[in-house]
Amino acid sequence: MLSILIVDDEKLACADILYKVSRSGFGFKWVMEASSAEEALEKIKEHKPDILLTDIMMGEMSGIELVKIARSYVPGLASVLISGYSEFNYAKEAIALGVVDYLLKPVRQEELTGTLSKAIAIGMHQRNVLQSLFNGGKLEDDRLNESQREQLIAFLNGMKTSLDFSAAELFPANAEFYQIGVFRLSSCTAGQSEGRVPLKSVEYEGVTDQSLADIGDNSGKGRQYFDKLRRAVQDIIQEVGGPWFLTFHNFAPNQQITVIAAAFHKDRKKSEETILQSFHEINRRIHRRLNIVLYAGVSGLEESVTGALLTQARQALDLRFSLESSPEGRIFYWREWEEKATYNLPEEEFKLYQRLLAAGDLKEALTTVQRIFSVDIPGTAMHIRMLYVELICILARTCIKKAGGNIVSMLGTECLSGGIIDEFSDREELVESLCRTITTVLSQWMAVTADARSVLLIVKSYIENNFTSSELCTNFLSQKFCISLGYLSTSYNKEFGINITKYIITLRIDYAKKLLKETGLCIFDISESCGFSNLSYFMRTFKKHAGCTPNEFREK
Template identity: 25%
Template sequence: MIEVLLVDDETYVTESLHATIPWTDMGVAHVYQAASPSEAIRIMEEQDIDILVTDIRMPEMNGLQLIELVAERWPDTRCLLLTGHSDFEYAKKAIQLQAVDYLLKPVDDADFIKSLSACIASLKEEWEKADEYHQLVYTMKSDHSVLKQNLLQELLLGRQLSGSSIASKLEQYEVKVRPDDSALLLAVQLGDYFTGMDHQSVSLMEYAIGNIAEEIFAAPYRVWHGKAPHDCLAIIVSASPDGDSAVFRKDRIRALGLRFQETVNDYLKGNISIVFSDWFNFPQELAGMYRSAQAAMYRLHQEDAYLVFLEDMPERRATGVKAIEELYKPPTLIQLLESGQWEGAEEKLRILFDALASAQVSREQLYEVFLSVSNAYLYIAHKKGIDLYGGEGGGVDLMLDRSMLQSAEKLQAWSNGMLGMLRSGWTDEEKYNKNHIIKQVQEMVLGDLGGETSVKTIADKVYLHPVYLSKIYKSETGESLGDYIIRMRMEKAVYMLKSTNKKIYEITSELGYQNPQYFSKVFKKHYGMTPNEYRDQ
């Protein structure tokens, strides 16, 4: 909330401004008054003053000298000058001292409100920028391993980020892999020795395996590893496309892969299987490589400790490939879901499965469809906080029910069922969040009608931007939040006028208004009569 200090040796000026300006509605919490520069300095030493409004002509120190001193000691304070003299030299000096505005006395309320509003808006903009900076610092100091993990999973699931955005995040999270690197994806499946462990032990093993990968694929490669969404590890190995061509040789990569498997076996006593993708451009082609690697792992899941390259896998039938291409035509399923186009997503799935029905597709190809569809579902569920793992038909965990890959019809039924669950969860989550916010806001207003209650203070408490909060409140209730606050105050005022003998100024103060005249004005606008007239009727 804003703190304002009014300074003038003619006290009627500050008293008039204090009494006639709708400070509370402008977001001002406290208005202090001083009759001299020395008193103003004392107040500023005791209070956090945001805006100083001062006359120029005063004894002992003029207003220009005062704001010059304020600029030195409290550089973040905005200064606004009032004077009865229209001499240009005053205005020029005020501009040099970076005063916000320069108004002539007698002050017109409308001009003063306009100038003060601009000053408040400038302050709030500065505070918002400061908040953004502190949030950035906080983010940078957060647990980078969690942030890196989330980013990796989102990229594997198909999230598209701009070049500048992905570069910024990778640098911020201290990831060595860079945009436009030539990269390989290693999809690593843990053997039975590891999967038989408890969850915490498996997590430790995965972390250790990732660290071993970083040691094995050392310079000139860059390495980024983490848990993939579908029960495996994803290790990205990249190199500059302009570097030594020897780093891209298959025999070198195979040798490092075998060494990787041997080291894990020697130190951790368990086997791992590896699928190497083709070289690709990072991050644009990462999601596609991940789907292909997962499809290969599904086909090879019965083999123990394998090491294969995607380019060595048998080619898929052309008819199946053509049908599956429908998945990747824009708008993609992720794009449709992210924008809430549920009918479009249903149509996308219908076209896809119509194409699959007329083609001969293998289980591996059906699994690729499952991966692409489930990746889209997982991404949106993760983003919206929706649980898809407990659903009927096994949710997104195919390991619970492989029968869906027996035919395109079964996979279609699963896809449609999961889409319905996602849509229901999205709707329930949105509705719950909004209802919860409205209830929380109304409790705050009713619990503190006499305090510093405003849209800004409430928005701060629920961690939302005031404009966004106002938009939600009005869309859900049909009434603006500001109007609701005033209505609740007016209803309490009516109750107090009817049931108590409190004086108008006491009611004014109890409802959080500092000016009885302004309170009476608001009351009359609401009920068509003044508080006294209402009490006397």
């Protein structure tokens, strides 16, 4: 995923751009901010962002000078200049610099979204991430050239609304109809509630049985596990679909796989039946071989690959928030619920919620949110992203007026774009998380948001008081304090000079040393007392940090 840096010496202008970047629908790894060109250069040197959005008129160094210097640190930096001045000489300099675009304040949402689309294409090309994100193997070499691959990845991740080439080029010559399916791999084994990774359900080299906290914390082993699990699922998809199925794994979340399926029958009904049978067979094989729960949303059938198909597939997948599913997962077919796709958003409820936030009436605001999501009909589920995004954006707009842009960066683009929806397993979890976010923002952030360090100090204090909890990890802290995972990880590391995972491990190992010296507890009990849920993992970690085993340390 790409990162972006926004530079403006006017706090409200920066907050406005930040908000509109978040509303663009593009998922960035982290959205950074700087209030001067000098501060921006420090962040560019350290973090090497992919995209730079900068105001032109700022203090001693202008945005144009910033772009020139920044490129010596990041040669392929995609830059966008923003200015309240419309003199032609600025535009002329921007053209000479080869920037992606030159925008005038106030920047309109549609203008910025279009510019970001172009900047993302440049950033993706410079990072050469297209090849690594695409499903490996012969498909990459034999069926897609670089331009097609770039367009498909951009299209499936919302950066393009259509393809500039015919999808028929990717399939056997007589492809007639297309569908898109979005698979969601649950982090639980069949028959279990979500909350435990099925490490024992399928064996992969180099992946050991460790706690869900380690997996959820994006540890090396956790990423390795999900990467191998995705590849295993993709292999099954290709086994069933053959040359008629193209598979891609999404930027985020890492539990989703998108499939473009084609059919050769000229009869629409026959094509539809054939593809759906394949999707159901894929579900059966994945359940049988990997013992994981799979949900899938499948679009309608069209004669070309369009953005509408992608929207339909996601809407169908979101039906899992309202409809019952079996222990083996479920395939949700959009066509069966097409009539429910027309849904009137509760505009009056939105207005009431906005008034309650502005008045600081947290209790009634939360009641309104719960009422909006309490309607248990498929139409609500199919538009759950729109509901969530609108409620979060009303919250962000309210807070920007009172506290500035830090609120938006802490929430993160995954919140304001609706991408976070894919991380929830059910509607109750989604609503609980949303209410927790609203509560945290209004009751905690508002008082300290002018000094973002205060929030990080609260997180640090929590870690120091709870490091013996086995569930403690960056992901857990991100959810508890309702802070974007990217913002929390990067800001904490910069503020305290150590990443959160290393800090937690350091505290645990120091405590283990204390227990080894001062108590007669056995190694297993010490491991558990320090927050390690796996003895062998504790032994390896201790030796790595202390240079000897726990028993050797105790003897010394």
